[in-house]
Amino acid sequence: MKERARILVVGGGYVGMYTALRLQRKLKQELKRGDVEITVVTPDPYMTYQPFLPEAAAGSISPRHVVVPLRRVLDRCRVVIGEATSIDHAKRTATVATLATEEEGTGPDQLSYDELVLAPGSVSRTLPIPGLAEFAIGFKTVEEAIG
Template identity: 80%
Template sequence: MVKEPVRILVVGGGYVGMYTALRLQRKLKPELKRGTAEIVVITPDPYMTYQPFLPEAAAGSISPRHVVVPLRRVLDKCRIVVGEVRSLDHGKRTATFTTLATEEEGAGTVDLTYDEIVLAPGSIARTLPVPGLAEYAIGFKTVEEAIGLRN
């Protein structure tokens, strides 16, 4: 009988999610090589944004590509899923997520079982209740917003 690998699910590929997966990848190197462990990272973007460098990218001092870290390059022993976790059933140890492919195909959600989970979904920028702010302001949390400010 073939035993299923132990699956560690990391929800979020930002700073905390990426460094957690990186540390797990290093600590579990023999298990990953043997196939007795698997690390899955589910994140909306295939890169981690190093936010302290966003002002330099917006000012044009550095290229926007120097603000991001491609997850597939850094986490080469992990499975990276570009998608969003919609719900968790911790009793069944199941995460339900969607990807762009499942949405385009109309396939709906996908269930993924896990043995251990790390929740690192990040934060959402809050818009203050200033009249006109939400309609006319440019955010400053993503690389795309920094490029928009620069332009």
């Protein structure tokens, strides 16, 4: 019996979500038969549509209109809320830390893959400008925009 192909997408932001969405559509029959498994590892259960953050910050739209729930959109994918802390290409495994593994003290999980998509996104960077870290407001997440 042929083993199931495992696709791992690291990152559930714009690129990660649309990659998994496209794979989900293209591999619909294979997913139905169980020939393929798509796993998305991401720290948040939603994708933030960043172009709408200014409208959410101004109160023109509700913050819920700025996010896309990944489990609803990627209904044929396995969504793991956690962080890929390392990748071992030789063994084709990713080390993933989740809230559950931290609380249980079991250590991070190992996810095996056949194909890997890296789309971890970016983070706000604080430049070495006096006072910036203490007084600046980030504008990359919904929490920062409405906070």
